[in-house]
Amino acid sequence: MRRFYQIVLFPLSALALLAGCAAVGPNYSPPKPPLPASFGEPPAGLGSGAVEVEWWRTFDDPALSALIQRALAANPDIGIAAIRLEEAKAMLRGSRQELLPSGGIALGYEKRRTGEAETPPDQPRQIETYRSVVDASWEIDLFGRARRSVEAARAQAGSREALLRGVQASVAAEVAAAWFELRGIGAELAVVNDISQSQRESLSQVEHLVNAGAAGEFDRLRAEALLRTVEVAAPELERRRAATANALAILLGETPQTFHLPAITPEREVLVVRRIAVGSPAALLARRSDITAAERSLAAATARIGVETAGLYPDVQVQGSLGFVAGSLDAMSGSGALSAFIGPVIRWSVLDTGRVRARIAASEARAREALIVYDQTLLRALGETDDAFKAYGAAGHTLGLRLLESAANREAARLARLRFLAGEGLYLDVLEAERTDFASRRALAVARTDQRLAIVSIYKALGGGWEVCTQVERDCGGADGTSKLPVAK
Structure with a gap:
């Protein structure tokens, strides 16, 4: 037993200790880019503080919240990202296996007939051999090749997990944007229908005046032309609404033909949003x-x-075999059939040094490229955030002006109609006032939509929305329903 320890276990223990030495290659240290202390002077309504996790609840729209939860559970892009994460986890598990011994069971039978010249006297020319052995090999990771492989696979799995979170956040923002587009288009259609009804009444009044001789055919034609100008906006709005609804259906993982929109409540005059923490x-x-x-x-x-x-250093392995080798099945059970060996194998590709150094140089170039990509991604994120803040400020200011503009134009159109009916003005003034009223009311509907989209852009730029998927009770698996488990450390 002591001899067995000296011959086998002691060398293996020494090699195992050597395998714990530091791995070759650079040790990774996360970059620490210089960052400003704050985002600067944010527009009114924005401030510091923790970013809202379920930011869509800010809009107090239960239909929107339900749509986003459906999308997080069934969106195909999320499903694809989840599968890619599972693939990365599987590759990580495979890399870890390189740190463990490998091998298996080998069963063999050989029947060989030798020639007379090569057969010793009084020995049979026909030989049968039965083998039943367990082979094993273990790479002693002296220089850290396997450990660095595990490190790379773990980092790659972390990257895939982050990309999954990014898809979840993006899908939530896209669903919200599509929903607000639909609400905005609905508001524009309501304006078109309202103005169309008003124009029909105005055209009827002009026709009565023409019949009474108080107005001319020119006035009637101008009134009819304005009515058609308003009505012609409806088909394009309907097309946009159908296209946006189809895009929303795809985000939810449903076919456009079977998707049914939730009921859309009328828009409020002003969106009341509490202070947004950024x-x-x-x-x-x-x-x-x-x-x-x-x-x-x-x-x-x-x-x-x-x-x-x-690859510049030797590859050290320990190989061994334990089993039975005999000339017949009956002899396999005897002690004489026991066969075993164990020994180190050292391979050193000294002639491939040039190729290895070329691969090292390529890896170093890819690492430098990855660092530039990281810096670029950070700069882009800061730029998108600043753009979103400014867009929100501009949208709020524009909406305020549009509200004042629409109120003034609506009152001007009402007064123009009253003056014309009282015989105090020209019908051309009525047409111009009503045309301006129509344009300003549509612009107001667009401004309301832009304000909501600006808020969505802020949360998308901040990366908000994916944290909800870390909660156990939430289904954020995408089309395949895969649970989002943290990457093994």
Whole structure:
């Protein structure tokens, strides 16, 4: 037993200790980019504080909340991202297996007939051999090739998980945007129907005046032309509504032919939104999934440098076999059939050094590229955030002006009609006032939609929305229903 320890276990223990040495290649350190302390002077309505997780509840629209939950559970893009994460997790498990011994059972039978010249005297020319052995090999990871491979696979899985979170956040924002587009189009159609009804009444009044000789045919034609100008806007709005509804159906993983829109309640005059918390640029690093994905890709690229660098050093393995080898099945049970061996195998591709160094240089170039991509992603995130803040401020200011404009034009159109009926004005003034009223009321509906879309853009730029999917009771698996489990550490 002591001899067995000296010959087998002691060398293996020494190799195992050596395998715990530091791996070759650079050790990864997350980048620490210089960031501003705040987003600057935000527009009115924005402030510091933790970003709302379920930001869509800010709009107090139960139909929107239900649509987003349906999309998170059934969206095909989320399903694809979830499957890619599962693939990355499987690759990580496979990389970890490289740290463990490999091998299996081998059963064999050989029947061979030798020639007379090669057969010793008094020995049979026909030989049968039966084998039943267990083979095993273990790579002693002296220079960290396998450990760096695990490190790269873990980082790649983290990148895929971040991309999944990004898809979830993007889908939530796209659903909200499509819903508000539909509400806005509905509001424009309501304006068209309202103005069309008013124009029909106005045309009827002009026709009565023409019959009475108080107005001319020119006035009637102008009134009819304005009515058709209003009515012609309806088909294009209907087309846009159908296209937006189809896009929403696809986001929810449903066919456009079977999708049914929830009931849309009339728009409020002014959207009441409590103060929107936007956090800080430092918090943006953790919230933006594309930044996290880029950082994890940089970590994976750095680890692959070590994988390639290990090719400059010897590959040390321990191989062994234990089993029975005999000339007949009956002899397999005897002690004489026991066969065993164990020994190290060292391979060193000294002639491939040039190729290995070329692969190392390529890995280093990919790591530098990943760092640039990370910096670019961060800059883009900061730019998108600033654009969203400014768009929100502009949308709020525009909406306020549109409200005043629409109120003034509506009153001007009413007074113009009264003056004309009283014989105090020209019908041309009525036509111009009603045309302006129609345009301003449609512009007001668009401004309301733009304000809501600006809020959605803020939360999308901040990376909000995916945190809800980390809650166990929420189904955010996408089309395949796969649960979102954290990546194994």
